[in-house]
Amino acid sequence: MxxxxxxxxxxxxxxxxxxxxMAQGPENVIPVPYEFTLHEGTYVFDEEPEVKLKRLxxxxxxAEGYELVVDAEGVLIRASDDAGEFYALQTLDQxxxxxxxxxxxxxxxxxxxxxxxxxxxxxxxxxFRSIDFLKKHLDAMAMFKMNRMHIHLTDATGxxxxxxxxxxxxxxxxxxxxxxxxEWWYGDRMYVEEGTEGAYGGYYxxxxxxxxVDYARERHIEIIPEIEMPxxxxxxxxxxxxxxxxxxxxxxxxxxxxNEETFRFMETVLAEVIxxxxxxxxxxxxxxxxxxxxxxxxxxxxxxxxxxxxxxxELQSYMIRRISRFMExxxxxxxxxxxxxxxxxxxxxxxxxxxxxxxxxxxxNMGHDVIMTPGSYCYLDHxxxxxxxxxxxxxxxxPLDSVYVYEPAEPVMPADKLHHLLGIQGNLWAEYITxxxxxxxxxxxxALAIAETGWSVSENKDLRDFRRRVPAVMDHLEEKGYKxxxxxxxxxxxxLSLTGVDHAAKGCKVIYNKPIQKNYPAAGxxxxxxxxxxxxxxxxxxWQGFLTDVDVTIDLGxxxxxxxxxxxxxxxxxxxxxxxxxxDIYLSEDGTDFVRVAEVWNDVSVNDENLVFRSFDTVCNARxxxxxxxxxxxxxxxxxxxxEIVVN
Ligand SMILES: [Zn+2]
Numbered sequence: 058m059x060x061x062x063x064x065x066x067x068x069x070x071x072x073x074x075x076x077x078x079m080a081q082g083p084e085n086v087i088p089v090p091y092e093f094t095l096h097e098g099t100y101v102f103d104e105e106p107e108v109k110l111k112r113l114x115x116x117x118x119x120a121e122g123y124e125l126v127v128d129a130e131g132v133l134i135r136a137s138d139d140a141g142e143f144y145a146l147q148t149l150d151q152x153x154x155x156x157x158x159x160x161x162x163x164x165x166x167x168x169x170x171x172x173x174x175x176x177x178x179x180x181x182x183x184x185f186r187s188i189d190f191l192k193k194h195l196d197a198m199a200m201f202k203m204n205r206m207h208i209h210l211t212d213a214t215g216x217x218x219x220x221x222x223x224x225x226x227x228x229x230x231x232x233x234x235x236x237x238x239x240e241w242w243y244g245d246r247m248y249v250e251e252g253t254e255g256a257y258g259g260y261y262x263x264x265x266x267x268x269x270v271d272y273a274r275e276r277h278i279e280i281i282p283e284i285e286m287p288x289x290x291x292x293x294x295x296x297x298x299x300x301x302x303x304x305x306x307x308x309x310x311x312x313x314x315x316n317e318e319t320f321r322f323m324e325t326v327l328a329e330v331i332x333x334x335x336x337x338x339x340x341x342x343x344x345x346x347x348x349x350x351x352x353x354x355x356x357x358x359x360x361x362x363x364x365x366x367x368x369x370x371e372l373q374s375y376m377i378r379r380i381s382r383f384m385e386x387x388x389x390x391x392x393x394x395x396x397x398x399x400x401x402x403x404x405x406x407x408x409x410x411x412x413x414x415x416x417x418x419x420x421x422n423m424g425h426d427v428i429m430t431p432g433s434y435c436y437l438d439h440x441x442x443x444x445x446x447x448x449x450x451x452x453x454x455x456p457l458d459s460v461y462v463y464e465p466a467e468p469v470m471p472a473d474k475l476h477h478l479l480g481i482q483g484n485l486w487a488e489y490i491t492x493x494x495x496x497x498x499x500x501x502x503x504a505l506a507i508a509e510t511g512w513s514v515s516e517n518k519d520l521r522d523f524r525r526r527v528p529a530v531m532d533h534l535e536e537k538g539y540k541x542x543x544x545x546x547x548x549x550x551x552x553l554s555l556t557g558v559d560h561a562a563k564g565c566k567v568i569y570n571k572p573i574q575k576n577y578p579a580a581g582x583x584x585x586x587x588x589x590x591x592x593x594x595x596x597x598x599x600w601q602g603f604l605t606d607v608d609v610t611i612d613l614g615x616x617x618x619x620x621x622x623x624x625x626x627x628x629x630x631x632x633x634x635x636x637x638x639x640x641d642i643y644l645s646e647d648g649t650d651f652v653r654v655a656e657v658w659n660d661v662s663v664n665d666e667n668l669v670f671r672s673f674d675t676v677c678n679a680r681x682x683x684x685x686x687x688x689x690x691x692x693x694x695x696x697x698x699x700x701e702i703v704v705n
Contacts, residue, residue: 082127082162085526086151087201087505088512090168091122098163100127106153106161107131110142121204121277122169125149127161137169140277144168144202151200155533172465174428174480175511176205176281177504179496182212183238183487185259190493192272197501197539199276201508206273207281207340207482213246213291213310214238215258218266218282218333222325225296227251232258238488247307248295266333279336281392286323287312287376288346297322302354311346314376315356324383331389338407341380343393346373370400378403392428395420407479411436418470421477430482433596434463435507437499438486443548444593444629444668448498450489452632452668454593457527457544461506461520483507489631494540501534501541502527551670554592554599561619562611562684562704563588570608570685577602577698584700585624585686586611591700593668595627595634600698607637607688607699616646616682621705622654623674624686627698628661634698636661638691640673644681651685659691674703 080099083090100106106127113135118124123136123145132149136142148168152161177198179186195206210217216230228251235241236257249256261269273280291310294301300322302313312319331339348369351357357372366372374397381391381403392407395416402408407426410417417427429435437460439453465481483504490496505527509518531541565586573581579601580587591599601607613619622644628636636659643651655675673688686702 079158080160080162081152081154081158082164083125083148083152083166085154085529086148087523087526087530088509089517089522089526090148090166091514091517092168093164093166096128096163096165098129100129100131100161100163102131102159102161105156106149108146108149109133111135113137113141118167119169120173121202122167123148125164125166125168127164129163132161140204141169143199143277147200147202151530154529170202170512171514172478172480172511174205174482175203175508176207176428176430176480176482177203177500177507178207178209178430178482178484180209180212180485180487180490181217182209182214184491185215185217185257186493186496188261188265188269190496191269193539194497194500195269195273195276195278196537197534198278198504198508201505202512203504203508204278205281205480205482206278207283207484209283209285209486210261211283211285211292211342212289214241215260216292216296217260218284218330219260219262220326220329222329223297223322226293227260230292230296231260232256237491242488246291248292263329263333270334279338280334281336281338281340282330282334283340283342284326284330285342285344286380287314287319287373288344289342293322302350302357309347309350311348311350312376313354313356314351314372315354315358315360320376320379323380327380327384328387331384331387337390338392339384339389340392340409341377341384343373343377343397344411345394345396348373368400372400373397374400374403377406381406409482411484414467417478418467421470421474424474424477426477426479428479428482429465430484431463434460435481435483436486437483437503438488438490440593440668441499441503441542443551446548448489448495449631449666451486452594452629452634453596454550455503456547456549457503457506457524458520460503461510461518461523463506463510464515465510466515481507481511497540498542501539502531502544503542505530551590551592553590554597556590557588558590558701558703559588560703560705561617562586562613562702565614565704566612567702568610568612570610570687571603571605573601574603574605577696579700585609585702587701589701590625591627591698595629595632595696595698600627600700603690603697603699604695606690607686607697609686609702610648611684611686611702611704612648613682613684613704616680619644619677619679619681619684619704621674621676621703622684622686623672624688624699624702625670625672626688628663628665628669628671630663630666633692633695635663635690635692635695636669636671637673637688637697639689641685641687641689642675643685643687644677644679645683645685646681648683651683652679654679 083093118137121140123141126133134145216226295306298306301309408420439455440447440450642655645651657673
């Protein structure tokens with residue numbers, strides 16, 4: 058046995074060294090080039106290929122574009138601009154497998170990006186990341202021609218940028234007693250003074266951020282800072298409580314819009330931000346504000362009255378408009394999450410569409426620029442494989458393939474508005490991502506899919522071909538010290554959701570003794586008997602969600618033998634999805650007299666942090682036409698999710 062293995066290994070070694078010495082062309086490059094042709098012949102070189110760089114005359118290729126020709130003379134690159142030249146060299150690096158291949162196929166490549174905005178988002182508030190990590194991340198982004206890094210610098214979990222006019226932001230609001238988001242969030246959500254023993258957090262000095270901006274610029278990447286307002290600002294209001302409606306710390310996460318001091322703060326901070334970040338865009342958040350306390354605040358009410366604002370949505374919009382005007386006067390443009398549409402969109406504002414794509418489409422129709430980052434395709438904080446084998450995550454299931462198949466241009470978008478679609482971005486929120494290694498693991502390889510969707514036209518995208526090209530690139534990333542997901546060990550989607558299940562109640566009518574709720578209706582009244590099972594994510598449209606008990610009666614149409622009744626629930630503590638406390642199963646021949654045949658108690662602990670599935674079922678030997686399935690909700694908060702009730 059041992060001999061055989063050694064022989065096999067040596068065969069593999071020979072094969073791999075053969076494959077490295079074989080000539081390569083552009084056929085393995087990520088993102089796939091706009092067009093290329095292969096020609097007869099190869100160019101062989103010793104150390105580095107001979108490269109000639111030329112500049113194309115204006116208008117020959119779109120911005121960031123290049124042509125690359127390999128022939129007997131070597132490599133000729135003609136680029137439209139500096140970025141195009143840089144990207145041509147990235148392509149060449151991949152063609153030579155970063156120096157491993159010494160023989161290039163004769164070819165001609167013509168390449169330029171589909172979208173001007175190809176971004177990745179980094180959350181440094183939930184967990185602080187080092188400048189070294191950010192630079193390493195920029196290196197990887199540049200390899201795949203990504204050109205925007207959106208850095209989420211502020212949130213309740215910590216302020217991360219030195220602001221000279223408001224030193225408490227970094228002396229206090231950047232530090233917390235607990236290391237992990239989870240301990241902090243489920244604890245008292247307090248901050249501590251810088252230098253307190255055991256304090257977790259950190260911030261970047263302006264000098265560090267300027268060095269990061271320079272580092273990014275050398276790689277043709279623009280860093281877009283995000284300063285959250287008016288919500289997600291608990292940390293600011295703990296340090297400067299006079300800027301909240303309550304005027305006290307630890308009460309609210311939203312600025313008081315009625316208070317002029319709030320605007321002085323925002324404008325002073327933003328002036329310091331744009332002094333460090335030269336980016337065209339500055340992100341001002343605008344998401345998930347709780348507007349309730351504005352209704353009760355005398356200052357906010359006075360503002361609404363003076364400005365003729367009908368409601369608190371318009372009050373937020375007033376703030377965004379004022380900030381947008383301030384930024385325009387400084388020659389910058391604001392981006393906000395799609396909530397900035399509520400109450401009226403500020404002129405010139407660009408929308409980042411995250412709650413699906415509707416916000417983005419609406420904004421395009423109003424003539425605004427948009428960046429697509431819909432949660433169901435672009436939120437890389439979701440688990441990338443079967444959650445039982447992955448590190449704890451915020452929930453959801455977003456494998457590489459699902460990221461890849463996203464098409465940002467939808468048929469409902471009018472052709473004359475498509476120029477407003479600036480591009481796409483992958484977001485990595487870091488609530489559950491404590492370490493930098495874990496962050497890299499979540500980005501790679503899914504960020505490759507974002508890169509290709511941002512750069513390559515949809516006609517050139519092909520999932521199978523992409524999967525063929527990914528492993529070599531991943532090997533290189535690993536060699537460079539990046540922690541990456543093991544694609545070879547991918548488990549994939551929940552098997553039942555792929556095969557479905559055939560059973561005696563399939564197609565039968567379901568009577569709801571408690572109504573279906575609107576947030577997670579799945580397929581409506583046919584959900585439990587359509588033979589379709591849910592996948593790893595409760596949001597996949599197969600799982601029906603309840604904030605009440607689940608109580609349904611299935612009409613089998615006629616009295617038949619019944620030997621089995623069962624349904625599967627899931628538990629995922631993060632988003633508050635729980636098992637029922639118990640399930641009662643009843644049978645009846647006439648629909649009036651029911652006999653309880655089983656009482657199934659939950660035995661899954663709420664301390665189990667991973668995604669858990671459990672079937673609440675019974676084996677019986679009876680005859681029935683009606684099956685009543687009643688699952689009791691055990692928590693005052695939280696959902697029950699059920700996908701199918703199997704009867705046999
Ligand atoms: Zn107020």
